[in-house]
Amino acid sequence: xxxxxxxxxxxxxxxxxxxxxxxxxxxxxxxxxxxxxxxxxxxxxxxxxxxxxxxxxxxxxxxxxxxxxxxxxxxxxxxxxxxxxxxxxxxxxxxxxxxxxxxxxxxxxxxxxxxxxxxxxxxxxxxxxxxxxxxxxxxxxxxxxxxxxxxxxxxxxxxxxxxxxxxxxxxxxxxxxxxxxxxxxxxxxxxxxxxxxxxxxxxxxxxxxxxxxxxxxxxxxxxxxxxxxxxxxxxxxxxxxxxxxxxxxxxxxxxxxxxxxxxxxxxxxxxxxxxxxxxxxx
Numbered sequence: 001x002x003x004x005x006x007x008x009x010x011x012x013x014x015x016x017x018x019x020x021x022x023x024x025x026x027x028x029x030x031x032x033x034x035x036x037x038x039x040x041x042x043x044x045x046x047x048x049x050x051x052x053x054x055x056x057x058x059x060x061x062x063x064x065x066x067x068x069x070x071x072x073x074x075x076x077x078x079x080x081x082x083x084x085x086x087x088x089x090x091x092x093x094x095x096x097x098x099x100x101x102x103x104x105x106x107x108x109x110x111x112x113x114x115x116x117x118x119x120x121x122x123x124x125x126x127x128x129x130x131x132x133x134x135x136x137x138x139x140x141x142x143x144x145x146x147x148x149x150x151x152x153x154x155x156x157x158x159x160x161x162x163x164x165x166x167x168x169x170x171x172x173x174x175x176x177x178x179x180x181x182x183x184x185x186x187x188x189x190x191x192x193x194x195x196x197x198x199x200x201x202x203x204x205x206x207x208x209x210x211x212x213x214x215x216x217x218x219x220x221x222x223x224x225x226x227x228x229x230x231x232x233x234x235x236x237x238x239x240x241x242x243x244x245x246x247x248x249x250x251x252x253x254x255x256x257x258x259x260x261x262x263x264x265x266x267x268x269x270x271x272x273x274x275x276x277x278x279x280x281x282x
Contacts, residue, residue: 002042009051009159010138013132014074015044025067026100028093029109052104052159062163066104068197070116071095071104082163084172091115091176094183102159107140110148110215117144117186117216118191119174120161123207124187126158129153137162144215165175167204170195171279175268179255186211190268194226194276209275212250212265219244222269231277234270241266 004021006012010209015021021042024030046052051154055076064073069096070089076087092098092106092115107127117140125140132155140161143151151159174191178184189210197203205226210216222244226234233239250261 001039003045004043005045005048006230007048007051007155008250009130012046012049012157013130016157017132019033021046023157024104025106026069026097028097028101029105029111037077039229049178059148060165064103064161065251066158066160067102068104070098070101071114072075073270074098079166079170081123081170081172081193082119083168083279084174084193085116086175087117088115088119088189091174091177091186093180101158103161107143107161108150108152108158110144110146110150111209112216113185113189114216115176115186115189115210118189118208118210120141120163120170121189122172123163123166124205124206126162127158128162130159131156134160140169141215141218145146147214163254166193167168167195168220169280170204171276173272173275173279175258176274177268178270185255188250188261188268189211190265190272192269192276194273194280196277196280198236199230200277200281201228201230202277205273207269209245209248209265209269212248212261214249215266217247219247219269221246226273231274231281235279241270 004015019042021044022040024043024045053065056063068091073089106114120140126137127143128137170193172193176189177187191208193206195204205223207219207222225240248260252258
């Protein structure tokens with residue numbers, strides 16, 4: 001077995017191109033998924049690459065290095081629109097997992113229940129991919145193509161997550177439903193980023209749902225319906241939360257039926273958006 005620990009990104013990209021090694025950062029998804037199977041013959045440990053760590057802001061873009069941990073997210077000084085991402089970070093396992101697990105690893109694992117994906121979708125995140133041939137950028141919604149499937153090409157690594165500045169006053173929130181409060185795979189989860197105009201009506205909305213389809217989804221129909229609404233309008237309009245969920249295709253499993261998941265998603269959307277609106281008013 002070859003376990004490669006490069007000291008530079010260029011060295012890592014050469015190893016990825018030549019060996020097709022399995023990329024390891026925190027390893028919090030890779031190793032549990034092995035079960036009783038043998039480890040990959042070639043592994044590429046990217047934890048020593050400073051180019052892939054840290055959070056920075058330049059121009060109108062936030063850059064989160066691929067190997068940035070969830071604890072790093074929690075400790076970072078980020079705008080209120082990122083509160084959903086911080087709330088999701090608290091749900092990624094126990095503290096030890098948050099210390100080791102990485103933002104890009106959560107994306108590349110491509111689980112329908114990945115806690116970090118709905119908040120990043122609501123933040124209009126893009127994924128920066130690099131290889132020895134150069135780099136490219138994909139919207140996050142194009143990066144995850146199915147259950148455990150991504151748009152990564154052979155020899156490519158995720159180098160960063162890129163997030164545009166949100167409008168002034170934008171507020172983010174995240175809610176997750178599970179069979180218990182902590183350390184659980186979600187039944188449904190919702191993230192939203194909302195901003196309002198001078199009369200407290202919604203001027204912009206992004207709402208994303210996870211664990212209710214093979215890939216987490218933005219609810220663009222709901223987002224459009226929310227425009228121009230205020231908190232009072234939405235409290236009195238129960239139909240708006242149930243008529244814009246056609247992007248979802250939940251499955252029935254041990255955690256909940258498809259019908260239950262759909263109802264849970266509608267209620268979580270209501271709670272999450274109203275919480276954002278309350279924050280906008282404060």
